[in-house]
Amino acid sequence: xxxxxxxxxxxxxxxxxxxxxxxxxxxxxxxxxxxxxxxxxxxxxxxxxxxxxxxxxxxxxxxxxxxxxxxxxxxxxxxxxxxxxxxxxxxxxxxxxxxxxxxxxxxxxxxxxxxx
Numbered sequence: 001x002x003x004x005x006x007x008x009x010x011x012x013x014x015x016x017x018x019x020x021x022x023x024x025x026x027x028x029x030x031x032x033x034x035x036x037x038x039x040x041x042x043x044x045x046x047x048x049x050x051x052x053x054x055x056x057x058x059x060x061x062x063x064x065x066x067x068x069x070x071x072x073x074x075x076x077x078x079x080x081x082x083x084x085x086x087x088x089x090x091x092x093x094x095x096x097x098x099x100x101x102x103x104x105x106x107x108x109x110x111x112x113x114x115x116x
Contacts, residue, residue, distance in 0.1 A: 030067040032077075037065045039084040053083040 003011075014020045040050050040061075047061040054061070063069050064080065074090070081088050 025070065029070045029072075032072055033065050033067045033069065036080055036084075039080075039086050040065075043084050045084075050080075050083060054079055 014023065040047070043050075045053075047065070048058045051058045051061045064072065064076070074088070077088055080086075
């Protein structure tokens with residue numbers, strides 16, 4: 001399949017690490033937005049009806065379903081999932097190009113300050 005001008009342009013732009021990072025983050029936000037909208041529609045709810053269940057405004061539901069919104073909190077996503085009969089799964093995985101760091105032989109300084 002022949003690459004379009006856009007494909008070639010995007011390929012070139014993705015060589016810039018800053019652009020690639022922004023592009024990846026936008027894709028993550030897009031995916032969350034699409035999942036929320038699809039689950040809401042599958043439940044047969046309008047944004048306004050879901051907002052009532054969440055005790056928030058229709059504008060907030062619209063924002064959650066917006067691909068440009070990146071302020072999703074885990075608390076709100078849990079509320080949405082509960083209202084739509086879904087579950088939340090969060091995965092934090094190493095980037096493919098990064099190598100795991102070798103464990104350190106020194107103990108980590110995880111101390112809780114004691115009250116005097």
